[in-house]
Amino acid sequence: MGQRGREVALRTDARGRYSVALAATEYGKDARNRGQEATMKNFGRALRFALNYRLTLVGALLSAVAVAVFWGGNIGALYPIVEVAFRGRSLQEWVDQEIGQAENQAAELETALAARQQTGTGASGEDPAVRQRELEALRVRWQAEQRALATLRWLQPKIHRFVPSDPFQTIVAIVAVLMLATAAKNCFIFSHHMLLQRLIQLVTFDLRKGLHHHMLRMDLTDFEDQQVGSLMSRFNLDLNHLARGLNALLGKAVLQPLKGIACLVGAAIISWRLLLFSLLLTPIAGLLIRSLAGSIKRANRRAMEENSQLMGVLSEACQGIQTVKAFTMEGYERHRFHRVSKEYLRKSMRIALYSTLIKPTTEILGLAVIFIALIAGAHLVLNQQTHLWGLRLCDRPLSVPALMSFYAMLLGASDPARRLSDVFSEIQAGVAAADRLFPLLDRRPEITDPRKPRLIPQPFLALHFDHVDFHYREDQPVLQDIDLSIRAGETLCIVGPNGCGKSTLISLLPRFHDPVSGSVRIDDVDLRQVRLRELRRLVAVVTQQTLLFDDTVYNNIRYGSLQATAEQVYEAARRAHADRFIQDQLDDGYQTVVGCGGGRLSGGQRQRIALARAILRDPRVLILDEATSQIDLESEQLIHRALQDFVRDRTAIMITHRLSTLELADRILVLDAGRIVDLGTHAELIRRCKLYRRLHDIQLRIPA
Numbered sequence: 001m002g003q004r005g006r007e008v009a010l011r012t013d014a015r016g017r018y019s020v021a022l023a024a025t026e027y028g029k030d031a032r033n034r035g036q037e038a039t040m041k042n043f044g045r046a047l048r049f050a051l052n053y054r055l056t057l058v059g060a061l062l063s064a065v066a067v068a069v070f071w072g073g074n075i076g077a078l079y080p081i082v083e084v085a086f087r088g089r090s091l092q093e094w095v096d097q098e099i100g101q102a103e104n105q106a107a108e109l110e111t112a113l114a115a116r117q118q119t120g121t122g123a124s125g126e127d128p129a130v131r132q133r134e135l136e137a138l139r140v141r142w143q144a145e146q147r148a149l150a151t152l153r154w155l156q157p158k159i160h161r162f163v164p165s166d167p168f169q170t171i172v173a174i175v176a177v178l179m180l181a182t183a184a185k186n187c188f189i190f191s192h193h194m195l196l197q198r199l200i201q202l203v204t205f206d207l208r209k210g211l212h213h214h215m216l217r218m219d220l221t222d223f224e225d226q227q228v229g230s231l232m233s234r235f236n237l238d239l240n241h242l243a244r245g246l247n248a249l250l251g252k253a254v255l256q257p258l259k260g261i262a263c264l265v266g267a268a269i270i271s272w273r274l275l276l277f278s279l280l281l282t283p284i285a286g287l288l289i290r291s292l293a294g295s296i297k298r299a300n301r302r303a304m305e306e307n308s309q310l311m312g313v314l315s316e317a318c319q320g321i322q323t324v325k326a327f328t329m330e331g332y333e334r335h336r337f338h339r340v341s342k343e344y345l346r347k348s349m350r351i352a353l354y355s356t357l358i359k360p361t362t363e364i365l366g367l368a369v370i371f372i373a374l375i376a377g378a379h380l381v382l383n384q385q386t387h388l389w390g391l392r393l394c395d396r397p398l399s400v401p402a403l404m405s406f407y408a409m410l411l412g413a414s415d416p417a418r419r420l421s422d423v424f425s426e427i428q429a430g431v432a433a434a435d436r437l438f439p440l441l442d443r444r445p446e447i448t449d450p451r452k453p454r455l456i457p458q459p460f461l462a463l464h465f466d467h468v469d470f471h472y473r474e475d476q477p478v479l480q481d482i483d484l485s486i487r488a489g490e491t492l493c494i495v496g497p498n499g500c501g502k503s504t505l506i507s508l509l510p511r512f513h514d515p516v517s518g519s520v521r522i523d524d525v526d527l528r529q530v531r532l533r534e535l536r537r538l539v540a541v542v543t544q545q546t547l548l549f550d551d552t553v554y555n556n557i558r559y560g561s562l563q564a565t566a567e568q569v570y571e572a573a574r575r576a577h578a579d580r581f582i583q584d585q586l587d588d589g590y591q592t593v594v595g596c597g598g599g600r601l602s603g604g605q606r607q608r609i610a611l612a613r614a615i616l617r618d619p620r621v622l623i624l625d626e627a628t629s630q631i632d633l634e635s636e637q638l639i640h641r642a643l644q645d646f647v648r649d650r651t652a653i654m655i656t657h658r659l660s661t662l663e664l665a666d667r668i669l670v671l672d673a674g675r676i677v678d679l680g681t682h683a684e685l686i687r688r689c690k691l692y693r694r695l696h697d698i699q700l701r702i703p704a
Contacts, residue, residue, distance in 0.1 A: 210441065495662075
């Protein structure tokens, strides 16, 4: 394990669990202390992605408005049905009678108002405030009757013209209209659902692409600090939770309140004061739901962190299954997975608890609203009053059909409120997911392109490490005062004890890391002044742990050189001494799928395909990091012959302990504890460098 690997392992051991280290990395102290405003900001950023598809968003919102209008309209149809069915009269008769009653009532109120004004003028001992209140009450009643009379007169010609005069035919007509309205409502429900799903899927698609694009730009240090399972959890669980949260917010959280508002508007038309009186308990419901929503959000965040831990444990066990079986650690892995799964179960049950509490809370408070309206409305209708406990609840006494319609509107508003009980947990889960996704998207890579890039000299004369220092942690230096020049076309081998900084040194050339101090230059051009794409096209890397993708042999060789022709691919395989085994030993030749990580091939076969990939790229600088340390002798000899031809006239830097590879070296660099111990030819180092002689005697002569 390299210096960086030991450091990550030490940090992991010290904290005991990956999830703790991950939480510290991702959130930090400031992130854990963020308030609700900052939390919703991340979720709001996800919502802004929906604005990229304005037509779809507007279409979904308009469909929701149409559904709400039809929802309230269908419930409002109860009033004419009650008037016709319960009283056995047509709507024409109803409107004519209502106009007559309103005219009589208005005339009576006008007379009473005039009489009260005259009798009260000279009355002695009468409280002026009481008299003023009585006058105001009479005036309000008279104005209410005038408004009702105006409405009825406006309706009268329309009802006489368009509504059947027979009561039964009237009911049939109303039912037919309701059926058509219900069909139209369901069409709008369908369009709302499809447009919303399209919107959510497009937003998720954009976020997934953005997350993947950002992951490819992340520094290698970020991948060393995090588990692969944690990143996979972002793409899977977190994005799904965010999508469900957006779906809940733009779907039910828009549609259901609109339906409720349509019903409340209908109830307000009947009696807005009675409606306000009935809604006295809604602030209490709002406070309780807000408290539960905060608990749900925190529980979801903890569950998502635990899921990252779960995915990490599972990923490690799958990747290291051979080691698990070889050391008979199945029981340990079962126990470890059981422990993490149980913790995830506990946190998931906490989410279920809070989510379940929302439904009875909203249902009980909704029933309380209905009961308040029932008691207050019954008192007003039975006593033909407009006041309750001195409070004016309506301008004119309510009729039974009007009160029934009022109750129906409240019930119509309570159903959307009940359906909203499931929305809170989904939205809070989406908020928690956004808090995990966007900090990752906001993390800016340290290795970036310069604003004003310089060109690499063609051809260049030398690579220079100019007093380079590097560390992952300040108290643990990895490279110290590295001063080295490598001539163009030279082959340099690097040797040294494990953990001395060899891999870190060569990782500075393709800018996987940047020096903490000093510089790495091509001639006089600092690598930090060169575009990353241009620099990395100059370099090819073959590592000890060769990674092949789950694709064909042909595509794996062509990876990084997509413009290459088939003949160039075959020629690269021949130069890497891979063509024979590809043609003779693989069932489908170059079209053979190598499996995940190249698992269907031997180590030597994988290394030769990786070398063919590097040869096809035709780099000016070839880097090999222990590329022959874990393969058989035959493969090593074949790769050695391939390298003899390939490194000619190009710069090669190799980390190796193999004698056969050292024979290719023009010079050998000896590293120890991050410092250059010596540099020279094999003969020179054998003569003057104790560390090199020790490595030569102990390691280089060990039989393969």
